[in-house]
Amino acid sequence: MKKVLMLVLTGLAVSVAASAWAEGGNAEAGKTKSATCAACHGADGNSTNPEWPKLAGQHPSYILKQLMNFKNDERVNPSMTPMAKPLSDADMADLAAYFSSQTKKLGEADQTKAVLGEQVYKGGNNATGVSACAACHGPTGAGNPAAKFPSLNGQHVTYIKNQLYSFRKGERANDAGKMMRNIAAGMTDVEIDAVAEYISGLK
Template sequence: MKKALLLVLTGMAISVATSVWAEEGKIVGNADAGKTKSATCTACHGADGNSTNPEWPKLAAQHANYIIKQLTNFKNDERTNATMAPMAKPLSEQDMADLAAYFSSQSLKPGEADQTQVALGEQVYKGGNNASGVAACAACHGPNGAGNPASNFPSLHGQQTTYIKNQLNAFRKGERANDAGKMMRNIAAKMTDAEINAVAEYIAGLKQ
């Protein structure tokens, strides 16, 4: 009887341990494999993740989990883009993890800001606009734009100005809707064109 009970308990322990492992298991990305797989990404994002076209984001040094989330959203049509959707559709979870591991390991090349707009940009980025209810960008993305990987808030510093403007406008219009709790849509909806342009310029010039 004792032996049978011991076997049952042992089996339960193994089952629980396996279940916990499965729940906590996470696909680990391989940067070397990601470099090979990134060949189709280079035309827009650059070989090292530093895009030269201001329409496309820099991926270098971006948080790996954020890259995976965006690729997953494109794959599942939770974020729409005519170029990215067909690129993401065939990707497996391992492919996404590998690409994220590669691009997140690359060095970000600094951007340049229009100095005539950084004063307003800094004001909104760091302090928001109390009168209109615009929250400070720094609250989620950090004072130097490094983001918050634990909360999956992306790194912004040095990002392309045009790309930032386009995304803020997309959030404001509701054309982009993959933000948790409508956080970005609610903030962007209250921003003026001048604030969006100035914040984008300020972000481009931020350095970690």
Template sequence: MKKTLIMALAVMTFGSSAVWAADVEIKGDAAAGKTKSATCAACHGADGNSTNPEWPKLAGQNAQYLFKQLMDFKAQKRVNASMAPMVAPLNPQDMADLAAYFSTQKAAPGKADQTKAQLGSLVFKGGNTATGVAACASCHSPTGLGNPAANFPALSGQHVAYTKIQLQAFRQGARNNDAGKMMQNVANKMSDAEMDAVAEYISGLQQ
């Protein structure tokens, strides 16, 4: 049971999702989440497809991952000046509903710079054995759809700028809400060129 809670399995069924907050299962309702998402739309778009490349696309992201990020923002485990006031009035049910809604939306396709995507493909699929960079695909899947059962997020189609910002934040320790410092350890070994190339490749992946 404890292992199940730690893995935080997300179950998507008919527009609803089950997420864990401590030892309590909370079922998110996508319809309720759509109603509650009005304040999110200004930055992330009504359907979770943001137009500002520095703000993440939420559409198609797995519900448990979205729920965790909202919880972390509220607990200040993940710090962002723009998100802090947005999550302040939210309770766990609100977060579960929002996560359920955005997870059911279709992510708009991204576009990769093919001059960089070739290197990005190599790092994403195989890592860099010379420097110890792990392959992104090992956790986020070869297609970038993530691993909901392990709470690894979907990456495919994400904005290039946002992905680079997050990789740099992990490398600098400014973002440290990753389990077991997994992303921090990967980002610490990546070069700027690898981050740039991987971000381009990810943007071109389709959900």
């Protein structure tokens, strides 16, 4: 628990400037610049393909961090990396401001899996050392913008599962202090599936 707390505090300390920068973006300019993003993420940030994340309502500090990570090869994706490379600092701040200002369309959980999902999300799994998701992402999945912990509620099940698998395999490695990689490493496929369903239904 102390280790998690230290990582959270570290995340808070290093994110203040970036958060202010993202919040200083121009949403109207971001709307214009988002035309190329719309093909995958939707004009309002609500993607229809479940493999691509919903960006609507996401914290601007988190969107900015991910764009910066894609641009700097700290997070690699064959679609996003080339899209982020030409973006300027202002472009990224404007896009973050625009998508964060949109309203997320929430999902529905598969109730046959949501019971286990709720148990893991709220309480983790002490036997395998899996921390509760709610510790960082909040009981309703709203996240923590100051620490750059994303809002998860209503996100696509497929996208959440894919990210957890990527963290578990070490293919995604832009998490502070390996927090997500360490958590995902202890999760079973069944737990990942259940948690993704539960998160999708959070409001």
